[in-house]
Amino acid sequence: MSSDPMPRMTPDEENAYYADPEHQRPTGAPIRRKARMGAPVPIRFPEELLAEVKRRAEADDRSVSSWIRRAVERELQRTT
Template sequence: MTNKKMTRQEEHDFYADPENQMPQGPARRRNSKLTELVPVRFPPDTLAKIRDAADADDRSVSAWIRRAVDHELEHDTKTA
């Protein structure tokens, strides 16, 4: 395992090796069940910014978007 920040291609190459596919540590569970898939489309430039932000936070794009939506909903309830 490495601590170096990898590109998507480097990650793909790294995990293509079966020796790098062994779980590390205990399993982690989400706090709550997710309900349904909601397809959302973004313009290419927005999606690129989302991917960069998610990478910077070491999150998946989906997790980053869920957090952003939760933050916005929390913000809306405080200002209402």
């Protein structure tokens, strides 16, 4: 038996679930985020590469920024 209080949902199922005001009330102690981000770093990508990054970020249900940060973190871990 899983210790997850809620079963896994697709993004569409999550959207429908949280559209109900009953499911919008916070429960439990707040979860604090990691330290604040530093200054933004402007990066330019060729259009084809950016389109692929956007597709992969969407497939992972992440923002483009979050997807790129994770890719950079993984690369840094791989090369150390």
